[in-house]
Amino acid sequence: MVQRKVNALLNKLTLKNFESLSDQIIVYANKSRGERDGRILREVIRLIFERSCNDSKFCAIYVKLFRKMMERVDPEIVDESIKNSDDKFVQGGTLFRKYLISSCQEDFEKGWKINIPSPSNESDLTSDKYYAAAKAKRKGLGLICFIGEMFKLNMLSESVMHDCILKLSIFEDSPKEEEMESLCILLNMVGKHLDHKTKEKDMNSYFDRLEKISKLPSLSNRIKFMLMDIINLRKNDWNPQRDIDSLINELTLGMI
Structure with missing residues (x-):
């Protein structure tokens, strides 16, 4: 019931109707009050999180929704399996944030690796x-995009980035292409915000490393060009030439 109702609201969600529909979604999330395991709240978070990762075009609005939910979730919602350092049950917004961060961390730590088949003809592009x-x-x-948007709305700290x-x-031996792609997406999104005087030494260290990685003979030309694009982006004061969604589209199709 909740899943169907929330999905219907998410299908209609836009910036124009954000306030009214987000309020309705929060009402469903708050039905977790009275539960002992936060089941409904976890389900609502899962639905939004999966949509955000699957469609980067709407990533920003979903993170905005999460930000509002964190502030408006019922403070009485509890999960009796989760306690804080004072041996008390974690509740409300703190519990919400813990659920969300756990989802991000689990997927990020797990990583992703997929070998997209090289299409030999047009019909291969439509194969299952x-x-x-x-x-x-x-x-x-999309997960990397989601993490970047969370940082921009102050839901993740600089240290996490x-x-x-x-x-x-x-990495050991040679870099994984999927990790280099993820790194380029993340730096494209948050590099400008991290590149300040107090962290200049760290940023210089990252980009010195990127320079070295881009010269590795084992790396494909496609990844080398991506790394050089990010290096040049910093040199040009972080003025992007294209939006993140178009970049993800190209990466998905292996067209860069």
Whole structure:
């Protein structure tokens, strides 16, 4: 019942009707009050989170919705399986944030790797195998977009962003292409906000590393060009030439 109602509201959600529809979604999320495990709240978070990762065009509005939900969730909602350092049940907005961050962290730590088949003819582009692979890749890159949007709305800290960048840029032997793609998406979104005097040393270190990675002979030309685009983006004061969704579309189709 809740799943069907929330999905119907999400299908209609736009910036124009955001306030009224988001209020209705929060009403459904708050039906978790009286539960002992936050089940309904977790389900509503899952529905929105999956949509956000699957369609980067609407990522910003879904993160905006999450921000509002975190502030407006019923403070009496509780999950008796989760306690804080004072041995008290985590509730309300704190519980909401914990659920959401856990979803992000779990998917990010798990990572994504998918081999999109190289189409030999036009019919291959419509095959089930190609479609499934492209969908999985879009979801992986959509997660990175989601993380970037959360940071921009102050739902994730700078230190978390630096941790993500480090995880994506450190590797054994040779870099994984999916991690390099994710790194480029993330830096494209948040690099400008991280590139200030107090973190200049860290940022210089990241980009020195990117320069070295871009020269690795084992790396495909496609990834090398992506890395050089990010390096040049910083040199040009972070003035992007295209939006994130178009970049994800190109990456999904392996067209860069």
